[in-house]
Amino acid sequence: MSDEEKVAYLANLVAVSRVDGSVSPNETHAIELAQKHIGAKKTALRKADTLAQSEGFAPTLVGSFSVRIANLEDMISVSLADGVFEQTEKSVVLEFAKKIGITNEQLQLILAEVRSSLKSESASRACPNCSASVSRDAKFCPECGSSLELTDSAAAVAVEYSIPRTGIAVEFSESTAAGFADAVKKAKLAPENAECVKGKKTWYMAAWPKEQISEAAKLAKDLKGMRNRKVWVDSLESRWDDVFGFIWCSENRDTAYRPFEYCFGVDEKRLNTWGCKNARMDWTKWSEWFSYGSFKKGGLLKTEHEFVFDKKRIRHELETNLFRYRFCPHLNFKLIEAVLEILPDQVKVNPNGDWTFKREYEELPGSIKIKEKVVENGFSYTDEYYSSGVEPRTPDIGLAILKKAFAVVGGDPSGLKGLLTYRSD
Template sequence: MDAPVRILLHPSDETYFAMGKTLENFPTKEFAIDNSFKRPKELTFKFQRSNSSAFAKILVLAEKADEFNVSTIDGKEIFSAKWYYENICGCVDFALLLSRIRNKTLYIDGIPEDWKESMAFLPCLKDRMECYNPIRHCFGVAGNYLSIWGCEAIKLRWFGFENWFSWGTFDNPNVFRFDKARLAHELRRRAMKFRLCPYLNYTYIQEVVKHFPETVYVDRKKWNYRTCYNSRPEVLFVVLKDELGSRSFFTDGVFPKSWEIPAEIMAKAMGLSGKDELKLLWSSPDGTVSYT
């Protein structure tokens, strides 16, 4: 692990997010950096001439790289386009087109890397660049859902029917204990695929996991039972009685009903004093979230 450094949620974003502050002015914390998510210095794309209809456009975009050169090896032209990581957004259109041709190699800090694994972030970053409010894209708001992790591509969304709300066990019929070790493992595994995205902040994700509740009490106001439709050893059979009568069902986890829960978690992870300072406006009927 590297020495602790100061990191903002999205250092280059100009979008207003909380209390009229830009993200550059967010309160910061001391975080340790996971070396697997350490930013590279440069990306180099080497490719050969192709009969693809997109090749002419690829060549035009390649010439806009921070460094571009052409060499000849064994009678074949080898084109090389290098972007420094701080300018990575400038290579998105080029890399998306380059993915269509066969004879190409990606080098990250001089080391050849798998194209499919390393470039998985490109379509999502392209969508973000074209989004009216980019930060809403990262938090899933543009798609009318919420990703408290700040990365919608991770897909662990804040909806009760998401399977990850069943990751854990019931201590008793009213208390559910989340398996935070499994949650942290799955988040890291999924985030690794998008580690080159300049807006992925793994330290923020770690803070969200840290402030995520260990256990929740099923009071049917903030948390309710998550319904499942088959009996397994780890599920409970619940019988509820109220003014409407009684009903029974199987449950394997919990269902969040209050939007205050993710607001509090996110505020703590961002180093804010509370959910009110974050100023999130939630619309619970359809799950739409807006930020002010």
């Protein structure tokens, strides 16, 4: 056999050993015996291990008919090595036998011969403690001295685990990083957790319901800087920062003088009615979202200007900007929806009213030309400029909307006092 064929041969054995979700010391021992029998190097076994774990791998035919029969015999030896021929292992073996083209009678004969060889005096087994090769009838391991009474299945190592169908699941591999030990401790305290060996490394999985995202975030902090980590949302792999992007902001909130007001931007002398700085849609005159809409003529004579907010676009912008922070435990989506609902669908624009024109230095798509008569120091002149939206005259308008929104969703009045009495400089 060529080196590539030897890798494929061994990959078939590795695949059948892993199909039941765990690999026992005796299954590993049987694979290593086959490796030596076909004259393959340890590097070939490592490549075979990687190949067998690749997505969509299935045992394939290798070499001549006699080599394929030998491969089938070794696959059966691996399957029977732990003393139990699992149904999952039987399915793989039967499928491989069909590919070769042997009859059921021939397969039964091969099974009988393999079982007989495993019970022969020359057969060896693996120590469940140190994996050393020992005589099948030995009571203690000559290498480590441990008792050989521990069953092979009890010493088996899991090679896979299932990602929960719902909730937040985090998985990571063993590492030399400073936070690894603490990460393992936190993972084992999760409502659902598991570990397995993949690619010669131990991997850990911990899962929480979405409402316990704060606990998952504690583990994520310990995994900062580690390369081999993944996060799953409802069994779908997601980008790390799309799930835990809120952590840095949440930490800043925890150290803020008034944490509740932090989210609304009050500590930075600005107001965010959505309850999250990362919405990037503050209640300020220069905010771009006050241009999301269009002008129309209003009033009895249709000479007044009214601005109609495009709430679909505002919602889209909010969803886009807050996507990375959607799991933040401090983000109140009901409040956001209430603010958007209470925001007027349209407002009248008047230089002396609550809403004024948003001035632009040049004509923009969708903008209108405004001509206003201005009187200053006894002189009058016409001020001409373009406008693409509106500006709120004071924060009071936004605060009134926010107060109504809080009344809709409920809230602790003591926590709202500083926020609802906010005034800009």
